[in-house]
Amino acid sequence: MKYTRPKGTRDILPPESLKKYWVEKIFRQIVTRYGFFEITTPLFEPTELFLRSTGESTDIVTKQMYTFTDQAERSLTLRPEGTPGVVRAIIENRVKIPIRLFYIGPMYRYERPQKGRYREFYQLGIEVIGEASPQIDAEVIEIGNEFFRAIGIKDSIIQLNSVGCPKCRPQFRQELVNFLADKKDKICADCQIRLTKNPLRVFDCKNENCQKVYETAPKVRTSLCPECANHFTAVTNELDQRGIRYIINDRMVRGLDYYTKTAFEYISTKLGAQDSLGGGGRYDNLVEELDGPKTPAIGFALGEERILIVAEPPKDVIQPKLVSIIYLTEKELPYAKELAKELRAAGVSVYLNYELKKLKTQMSYADALKARYACIIGEDEVLKNVVTLRNMETGEQESIPREKIVLKLKAI
Ligand SMILES: [Zn+2]
Ligand SMILES: [Zn+2]
Structure with missing residues (x-):
């Protein structure tokens, strides 16, 4: 690369x-x-x-x-x-x-x-x-x-x-400088530079030896x-x-x-x-x-x-409610497109790929996208005016009447 x-x-x-x-x-x-x-x-x-x-x-x-x-x-x-x-x-x-x-x-x-x-x-x-x-x-x-x-x-x-x-703050800064005057050899090189430029910054040091020195340092709140x-x-x-x-x-x-x-x-x-x-x-x-x-x-x-x-988001944040529409031949594409349009209008996320692929390939796409459901549409489904709905997690499939599918998927 x-x-x-x-x-x-x-x-x-x-x-x-x-x-x-x-x-x-x-x-x-x-x-x-x-x-x-x-x-x-x-x-x-x-x-x-x-x-x-x-x-x-x-x-x-x-x-x-x-x-x-x-x-x-x-x-x-x-x-x-x-x-x-x-x-x-x-x-x-x-x-x-x-x-x-x-x-x-x-x-x-x-x-x-x-x-x-x-x-x-x-x-x-x-x-x-x-x-x-x-x-x-x-x-x-x-x-x-x-x-x-x-x-x-x-x-x-x-x-x-x-x-x-x-x-x-100037008074505190002076107190801090006075406190560290005889301890310069005990603090790191970075802190020695901080001491001359911006003494308060020494407290940010992650060095353990430095932190030990600062434990007894004057506190800004007391001044x-x-x-x-x-x-x-x-x-x-x-x-x-x-x-x-x-x-x-x-x-x-x-x-x-x-x-x-x-x-x-x-x-x-x-x-x-x-x-x-x-x-x-x-x-x-x-x-x-x-x-x-x-x-x-x-x-x-x-x-x-x-x-x-x-952060701990709920599961559906990183796994959105996506539905993949799968069609078996070009003849079912118009039916698939119409379903996609209706689902989207109802607020459902839909993946529909316009390049016809084998069922197995389309299923692997749906898997990779972590779709929750796949709507499978073949000749039979169009004829009976139904959709085969597959739960991608469980693998269960059921035949749903076309007029009920939007309402069902809207609720997932
Ligand atoms: Zn003040
Ligand atoms: Zn330091």
Whole structure:
């Protein structure tokens, strides 16, 4: 084979594509109930947008971006995440605020591919623009939870933290730098770089030795300003009131520069090392930093590939109610076509191949497509105005009067 897909990308084929469609359908249903509307933004944006929002010192911007120059010498980047494009679109189109938006689509990051981690990956995201209440923080967290339960993910755990704001974070950053000043030889090379560029990011390190050092590190929550501290307490109270369980994780800081106050992550115990299903947080300064009006905001993004690994759809999602129509000679084709038309009009999925093949071959097609039923039509069936209906799972066959077949198959 001469051409293969680029490393870190994947082809999504049936039945997985059916599962993907189902996951997205449920997501749309749930967020729509909370007043969200869909937004679609370009897959590429000016590179500058991500430098100014995602953050110049983050791993995403320094190591993982797909950046290219177009023919007019503009620097463009395939979006590594959804939020900057959404915020840019709101400002550019002067969207009336408050508004709640959701998106579904591919993102691009140059990372080492692993199970559940790709260079082209899909995210399901929501953004609440223009709401500052801690109650919406809890509601955003709840929406993710509700979505996971609806797609059969029962083991997801919410990790919660506050990352402070530009008023209180510098003090914490300094405390952390002081704490690590005499421990530099105990942390990995990556963390030593993080320490100089973006100290909070050291908490993301997976290295066990590093994590041991950070166990006794100062906690961002103990240096929060009164406003951030009150907000955090209000969020936890609201979560308690809504009956949503969570774990406070002092070392969870998320890898984006624009987060303020609430940060959260959904973890699945079934995923192994790459255990995050996604996460989000508040970003009260991003709209303003991108030259829009001062606007509080909060959102999350969920990783669809990992969701697909642990989601448990009902059987008929990956095995749709397909009926295959099989005809024995060209003479029965008009009868078969008429039946197909009626079934489709009634909402039944029908496979009818116009190239006449032997019965055995047609049956093997129906098998490969995992059709639930085959309608077999021969000379006899046309004459008696019936259809021989074969249950593809059990192999049972019965003769059904032509006028009853649509009603019967509609009910499967
Ligand atoms: Zn603060
Ligand atoms: Zn480290």
